[in-house]
Amino acid sequence: MRFIKIIKILAGIVLVFIPLTSHAKIISVIESKPASELWLNAGAYSYHFQRDKGFNSRNFGLGAEYRFSTVSSIVVGAFHNSDWYTSHYLVWHWQPIGLGPVRLGAYAGAIDGYPHMLNGGWFFAVIPTIGFDYNNVGATLLLIPSYQNRLHGAISLQLGLKVF
Numbered sequence: 001m002r003f004i005k006i007i008k009i010l011a012g013i014v015l016v017f018i019p020l021t022s023h024a025k026i027i028s029v030i031e032s033k034p035a036s037e038l039w040l041n042a043g044a045y046s047y048h049f050q051r052d053k054g055f056n057s058r059n060f061g062l063g064a065e066y067r068f069s070t071v072s073s074i075v076v077g078a079f080h081n082s083d084w085y086t087s088h089y090l091v092w093h094w095q096p097i098g099l100g101p102v103r104l105g106a107y108a109g110a111i112d113g114y115p116h117m118l119n120g121g122w123f124f125a126v127i128p129t130i131g132f133d134y135n136n137v138g139a140t141l142l143l144i145p146s147y148q149n150r151l152h153g154a155i156s157l158q159l160g161l162k163v164f
Contacts, residue, residue: 028098037067043079044158055082087113116150136162
């Protein structure tokens with residue numbers, strides 16, 4: 001039941017950003033064109049699926065995203081993770097699908113700092129994303145899956161500011 005409620009919430013968020021005019025192209029493959037943008041973020045806020053486990057929901061940190069094309073970027077940073085430890089990450093962010101002004105994609109890369117996953121060492125992860133940018137402000141929802149008793153599922157909201 002909780003999963004269905006979460007899906008409904010996500011669908012509602014996506015629908016808020018879809019233009020309702022008849023001339024809008026709702027679903028599209030975004031054309032890859034060169035870009036050069038630098039975005040900064042201060043971590044994320046997470047809503048964990050297991051609410052009774054005492055996870056850290058305020059995942060503050062510092063991250064930088066360099067967008068080298070309209071669909072791809074490299075993201076690097078550090079944050080205070082859900083297990084109350086510091087994590088570092090280096091990921092490729094790919095957003096090839098447009099749903100109105102919303103972009104669908106995934107993070108794929110390396111992350112560390114989770115004590116029950118390889119004793120806090122580096123591991124590879126793929127995390128689905130939903131993004132929306134307006135001028136110099138952006139928001140990305142990360143749909144973090146649970147993995148055994150090592151990683152804890154959540155929906156995380158990351159806000160960003162475009163520097164240039």
